[in-house]
Amino acid sequence: MRQVVMHAPGDVRVEDREDPRIIEPTDAIIRLSATCICGSDLWPYRGAEPVDHQVMGHEYVGVVEEIGSDVRTVKVGDFVVGSFWASDNTCEICRAGYQAYCTHRVLMGTLGTQSELARIPLADGTLVATPGMPEPDLIPSLMAASDVLGTGWFAAVAAQAGPGKTVAVVGDGAVGLLGILAAQQLGAERIIAFSRHADRQALAREFGATDIVEERGDAGVARVKELTDGLGAHSVIEAVGTQEAMMQAIHSARPGGHVGFVGVSHDVAIPGDELFMAGVHLHGGPAPVRQYLPELIQLIWDRKIEPGKVFDLTLPLERAAEGYRAMDERTATKVLLTL
Ligand SMILES: [Zn+2]
DSSP states (O other): EEEEEEEETTEEEHHHOOHHHHOTTTTTEEEEEEEEEEEEGHHTTSSSSOOOSSOOOOEEEEEEEEETTOOOSSTOOOOEEEEEOOOOEEEEHTTOOOOOTTTTTTEGTTTTBBBBEEEESSSHHOOEESSSSOOOGGGHHHHHHHTTHHHHHHHHHHTTTBBEEEEEEOOOOOOHHHHHHHHHHHHHHHHEEOOOHHHHHHHHHTOOEEEOOOOOHHHHHHHHHHHHTSSSEEEEEEESHHHHHHHHHHHHEEEEEEEEEOOOOOOOOHHHHHHHHHHOOOESSSSSSSHHHHHHHHHHHHHSOOGGGGGOEEEGGGHHHHHHHHHHHTOOEEEEEEE
C-alpha cells in the first residue's frame, strides 16, 4: 500500500509499505476513503517535535475490509468513522465519556492513517458505522468528525457553551471554526470569534459567529470585555495551544466562567497568581471524540451541519507533501487527502 512517511522535518514522502494485517482478534483493517493533515502534524514538520521516518496521520474514514475473530459490532463492508485514540469503549474511563484516556487506548498516529489501508485496534469500541454508504459529498464532513469537529465539540462542551451563553473562541483554524459550529448547535446566544483572516471570518460567520474580534492578546481581551458589559465571556474555547492564546482565553472568561482548551499545548505555563485571581473553570486536553461520534455522524447524515467546509484544499494522497507545504505556509487551513 501507499503511505505517508515523514523522514525528517519538512521531508514528507509517499512510499510503498507493507499492507497492515490483523494482529489482535479485536482489530479491523479499513480501506480509507479519505484522510487528512492535522494542524498537529505541523509541529514535527517544522522541527518543533522530533521526527525520524515516522508514519503520519490519525484521522480516517473508510470501509471495513477485514475483521479479527473477536470483532462483533462492525462488519466487512461497513463505512466507518473513528478517532485518533483507539478505545475499547467499555472500561470505566470510557463509560464516563473519556475515551481519549481509555485504559487500553492506542494512539492512531503511531500506526498512521495517511495511507490506503489502516489497522484499527479495538475495532468494536473505536469505530462507528454510518447508517449506510455515504454520498460522496458527505465524506469531507464525516472526515471532519474524526478529529477537528469532535475536538471543537468537546471544547464547546468543556466551556459549557449553551443557551443564554456568550462564547469566545480563540483560534480560527479548523478546530476553532468547528468550535463555533458546536457552540451554535449547543444553543449559544452570542459567539465572538477571534480572527484576522477575511476567509476564516466569513466561514466563522457561516458557522454561527455573531461578532469578530481582530485584536489579539490584551487588546483582544479588552474587546471581549467591551462586548460583554465589562464582564467577559461565559464560555471560552482555546484552540491554539500557545502561551498567548491560553492567557487570552483565561482573561476573556468572566469570573465563574469556563475555558475549554483543546489546542495541543506547547510550552504553556500558566502563572499561578493569574490563575488564582481569574476564578475560572479550566477543562480540556485530548478530546474524547468517540463520545460524540454517533451524534455528530447523525447530524452530518441528516445534513444539519456541514463541517467539511473547513477543508479548503483537496489533494490525492500521492501529493501529500504539497498539502503539508500549503498548511505550513498557511495557504490552506485544512487539507483533505483523497484515495
Ligand atoms: Zn476504555
